[in-house]
Amino acid sequence: MTDLIELSIGAVAHGGHCVARHEGRVVFVRHALPGEMVRARLTEAGDDARLWRADAVEVLEASPDRVDSAWPEAGPGGVGGGELSHVALPAQREWKLAVLRESFVRFADREFPGGVAAAPGDDARAGWGWRTRADVVADSEGRPAMHLHRSREVRALSRLPIASPALEDALLESRFPAGSRIHAVAPGGEDPRLVVDGVPWRGGRADHRPNAPRRVREHVAIAAGAWDFQLDVEGFWQVHREAPGVLVDAVLRRVGDASSVLDLYSGAGLFTVALASQGRAVTAVESDARASRDARRNVHALPGASIVHGDTRAFLESGPTGVDAIVLDPPRSGAGARTVDAMAAVGARRLVYVACDPVALARDTALLHAHGYRLTEAEGFDLFPMTHHVESVATFERD
Numbered sequence: 001m002t003d004l005i006e007l008s009i010g011a012v013a014h015g016g017h018c019v020a021r022h023e024g025r026v027v028f029v030r031h032a033l034p035g036e037m038v039r040a041r042l043t044e045a046g047d048d049a050r051l052w053r054a055d056a057v058e059v060l061e062a063s064p065d066r067v068d069s070a071w072p073e074a075g076p077g078g079v080g081g082g083e084l085s086h087v088a089l090p091a092q093r094e095w096k097l098a099v100l101r102e103s104f105v106r107f108a109d110r111e112f113p114g115g116v117a118a119a120p121g122d123d124a125r126a127g128w129g130w131r132t133r134a135d136v137v138a139d140s141e142g143r144p145a146m147h148l149h150r151s152r153e154v155r156a157l158s159r160l161p162i163a164s165p166a167l168e169d170a171l172l173e174s175r176f177p178a179g180s181r182i183h184a185v186a187p188g189g190e191d192p193r194l195v196v197d198g199v200p201w202r203g204g205r206a207d208h209r210p211n212a213p214r215r216v217r218e219h220v221a222i223a224a225g226a227w228d229f230q231l232d233v234e235g236f237w238q239v240h241r242e243a244p245g246v247l248v249d250a251v252l253r254r255v256g257d258a259s260s261v262l263d264l265y266s267g268a269g270l271f272t273v274a275l276a277s278q279g280r281a282v283t284a285v286e287s288d289a290r291a292s293r294d295a296r297r298n299v300h301a302l303p304g305a306s307i308v309h310g311d312t313r314a315f316l317e318s319g320p321t322g323v324d325a326i327v328l329d330p331p332r333s334g335a336g337a338r339t340v341d342a343m344a345a346v347g348a349r350r351l352v353y354v355a356c357d358p359v360a361l362a363r364d365t366a367l368l369h370a371h372g373y374r375l376t377e378a379e380g381f382d383l384f385p386m387t388h389h390v391e392s393v394a395t396f397e398r399d
């Protein structure tokens with residue numbers, strides 16, 4: 001059997017690929033676009049497998065939405081993290097909207113009511129240079145490298161154009177111990193910081209001093225206000241340069257006049273700080289010890305805010321009362337049935353759900369509907385250009 005096949009490319013699917021058929025089998029094809037004819041290299045094609053995977057390596061009939069990628073290393077056979085680089089930016093947003101729509105029809109039995117909005121400044125930058133955080137590995141020669149898609153093999157990077165230019169330079173100019181893991185951060189307004197195998201990196205070497213600086217500062221400014229944050233250099237922070245502002249704005253608008261709010265999965269307190277600074281009582285729940293310590297520091301001057309270090313479901317099952325609105329921003333897997341049950345039992349009138357996975361959001365939407373929470377609106381935000389990921393914010397209300 002040859003590993004090259006010709007395929008007529010069908011619709012986009014969740015996960016960064018399009019769907020095609022070959023001799024009755026479904027093939028998930030990366031680096032293609034709907035309507036194209038391509039020659040594709042099979043990357044996973046077991047005889048008994050129900051579906052195969054392939055990379056489009058030659059375009060026989062191109063879609064009008066195809067562009068030359070500015071990051072060929074993330075192309076066919078390449079590293080992950082830039083799988084939509086061959087797609088024009090407006091068509092990337094259409095791709096993500098199609099996935100949101102399909103997820104809602106399949107898993108929530110209703111239409112996705114909104115669109116997918118661009119982050120400020122992305123069109124001017126052609127969708128590049130947005131990442132303020134990047135995780136890479138060092139190859140055997142100590143060069144910054146990334147894993148090939150669905151592979152343990154690593155490839156040295158000659159560019160990392162999705163990263164902010166300062167972050168890209170800091171990474172590409174450095175050499176690291178072979179096989180090490182590098183976390184690179186470009187905090188707002190500060191020089192890039194690198195952490196290698198958990199140890200801060202300074203002047204090209206590990207800084208093992210017990211007091212080696214680990215904190216980074218972030219500043220978020222939108223029309224509704226401006227806030228300062230500090231967090232551990234390895235702590236969770238929204239990765240797109242504009243994501244903190246876009247999401248805080250979306251959350252504040254949707255929470256409306258609620259005076260008592262839960263911020264579930266709060267991280268370092270991004271939403272908690274903004275909500276509490278407007279005079280609301282906010283309880284944040286975060287299970288990661290370091291993130292909840294950061295959140296505690298970030299809210300110290302806000303009397304209305306309190307931080308619970310613990311599991312969201314356990315907290316909800318403890319029976320919080322008098323809650324007007326719940327904001328939740330769970331990990332990729334979503335909240336899930338038992339947490340949705342526990343959330344519904346709290347009795348808040350409004351939920352604002354920040355989601356990074358369309359299928360998880362759609363599944364939780366169906367669960368929330370079963371508890372009487374109506375989806376009143378939802379919007380996608382293109383906070384991960386060049387990748388298939390999309391953030392969404394949805395509002396649910398119950399009488």
Ligand SMILES: C[S@@+](CC[C@H](N)C(=O)[O-])C[C@H]1O[C@@H](n2cnc3c(N)ncnc32)[C@H](O)[C@@H]1O
Binds near residue numbers: 238265266288310329
């Ligand atoms: C997507 S991040 C959101 C953080 C924050 N909203 C932000 O925008 O910066 C999800 C957070 O949920 C936390 N988390 C994951 N599972 C949790 C659980 N079961 N209970 C509480 N927090 C959890 C993670 O540690 C992480 O900080």
